[in-house]
Amino acid sequence: MKPIVILGIFVADTAYRAARQPKLGETILGExxxxxxxxxxxxxxxxxxxxxxxxxPVHFITRLGQDDFAAIARSTWxxxxxxxxxxxxxxxxxxxxxxxxxxxxxxNAIIVAQGAAARxxxxxxxxxxxxxxxxxxxxxxxxxxxxxxxxxxxxxxxAGVTTILNPAPAAELDDALLALCDYLTPNxxxxxxxxxxxxxxxxxxxxxxxxxxxxxxxxxxxxxxENGALYRDRARSFHVPVISAGPVLETTGxxxxxxxxxxxxxxxxxxxxxxxxxxxxxxxxxxxxxxxxGAMPSRAEIEALLARAGG
Numbered sequence: 001m002k003p004i005v006i007l008g009i010f011v012a013d014t015a016y017r018a019a020r021q022p023k024l025g026e027t028i029l030g031e032x033x034x035x036x037x038x039x040x041x042x043x044x045x046x047x048x049x050x051x052x053x054x055x056x057p058v059h060f061i062t063r064l065g066q067d068d069f070a071a072i073a074r075s076t077w078x079x080x081x082x083x084x085x086x087x088x089x090x091x092x093x094x095x096x097x098x099x100x101x102x103x104x105x106x107x108n109a110i111i112v113a114q115g116a117a118a119r120x121x122x123x124x125x126x127x128x129x130x131x132x133x134x135x136x137x138x139x140x141x142x143x144x145x146x147x148x149x150x151x152x153x154x155x156x157x158x159a160g161v162t163t164i165l166n167p168a169p170a171a172e173l174d175d176a177l178l179a180l181c182d183y184l185t186p187n188x189x190x191x192x193x194x195x196x197x198x199x200x201x202x203x204x205x206x207x208x209x210x211x212x213x214x215x216x217x218x219x220x221x222x223x224x225x226e227n228g229a230l231y232r233d234r235a236r237s238f239h240v241p242v243i244s245a246g247p248v249l250e251t252t253g254x255x256x257x258x259x260x261x262x263x264x265x266x267x268x269x270x271x272x273x274x275x276x277x278x279x280x281x282x283x284x285x286x287x288x289x290x291x292x293x294g295a296m297p298s299r300a301e302i303e304a305l306l307a308r309a310g311g
Contacts, residue, residue, distance in 0.1 A: 002136035003057040008041010009117030011095035012069040037076040047260025053299030069094035089116035120144040122151035133159035136267040153180035179216030253292035
């Protein structure tokens with residue numbers, strides 16, 4: 001069974017819930033605090049392993065320090081069934097993230113200090129070329145240096161492996177890099193940053209997707225929050241509405257849940273609309289729970305939601 005291979009970062013999430021963000025120089029009282037695992041690549045790896053339900057291995061390539069936050073990473077992956085492909089970096093620290101959560105809405109603002117993960121380079125991908133080249137799907141993002149993502153995508157593309165780039169956080173990307181992506185999975189703000197076009201509706205998402213397709217991307221899936229997701233390639237386009245699993249508690253990690261679920265569905269050869277729905281269902285469950293990696297649903301939960309939603 002060919003694995004799913006994900007390259008990215010782990011950070012320890014420090015989440016503060018409050019009515020509002022403090023102004024510069026101001027101290028306010030918060031409502032709660034939580035420490036837990038995060039980082040887009042790590043979250044996506046956990047989401048994929050949970051969504052796969054043990055049906056195929058999920059490997060995660062990253063760098064960690066030698067500290068207590070690294071222990072959180074390893075225990076998180078062990079619980080989810082992720083296979084770690086870790087380079088330990090004694091000269092740096094395991095990354096951390098500050099997450100502000102608006103109490104009324106669950107919306108978030110995030111600062112990431114990458115630590116050892118900022119030193120992930122092209123050599124980290126090259127060192128695991130056999131693993132990447134033997135994958136069913138290769139996934140990466142932009143929290144680690146772009147050179148590492150590029151090398152991983154190059155290795156995967158040369159081996160005929162399906163590639164997914166989640167362009168988060170948004171950054172300037174050249175056409176040669178975009179052409180390595182079978183699937184590009186931005187959210188609204190990332191699609192806007194990449195194209196310079198507003199993305200506030202499905203129609204605007206279609207226009208942004210066309211701009212990205214014109215630059216060489218194979219297909220674009222724009223996640224639209226409470227409006228679901230838009231899929232568009234050169235032959236077809238469709239919109240999948242949000243698949244609700246209940247009241248939204250926290251949106252942090254929803255995009256990671258989508259990408260992990262979507263990668264599993266592609267690895268399994270699901271039809272494209274079913275694959276996007278699978279990703280939406282994964283995200284739909286995650287937002288009903290607090291946290292990121294700990295909010296990722298099991299395969300049974302995803303299938304049950306899809307059954308209730310008629311898909």
